[in-house]
Amino acid sequence: MSTNKSGKIRIYIYVLLTIAGCVLACSSIIPNDYIKLIVVMGTLCVGLYGIMRGLSNTGTPSEEEVLEKK
Numbered sequence: 001m002s003t004n005k006s007g008k009i010r011i012y013i014y015v016l017l018t019i020a021g022c023v024l025a026c027s028s029i030i031p032n033d034y035i036k037l038i039v040v041m042g043t044l045c046v047g048l049y050g051i052m053r054g055l056s057n058t059g060t061p062s063e064e065e066v067l068e069k070k
Contacts, residue, residue: 004011007057008044009052011051011054014050015051017046017050018043021040021042021044022044024039025040
């Protein structure tokens with residue numbers, strides 16, 4: 001159970017990171033366009049990768065045990 005809650009917290013962190021990347025893309029905090037592109041693409045790639053990785057683990061240990069018993 002603790003890994004499931006930890007996984008949800010990680011997904012929320014990656015979602016916030018993705019939102020921060022979108023905010024940086026639309027704001028003028030970073031004046032140089034090329035540095036902004038690198039920072040935004042980095043945050044979006046890491047955020048989307050983390051979200052996909054967190055959501056890819058759909059099975060719970062109890063479901064796996066039930067499938068093994070059958």
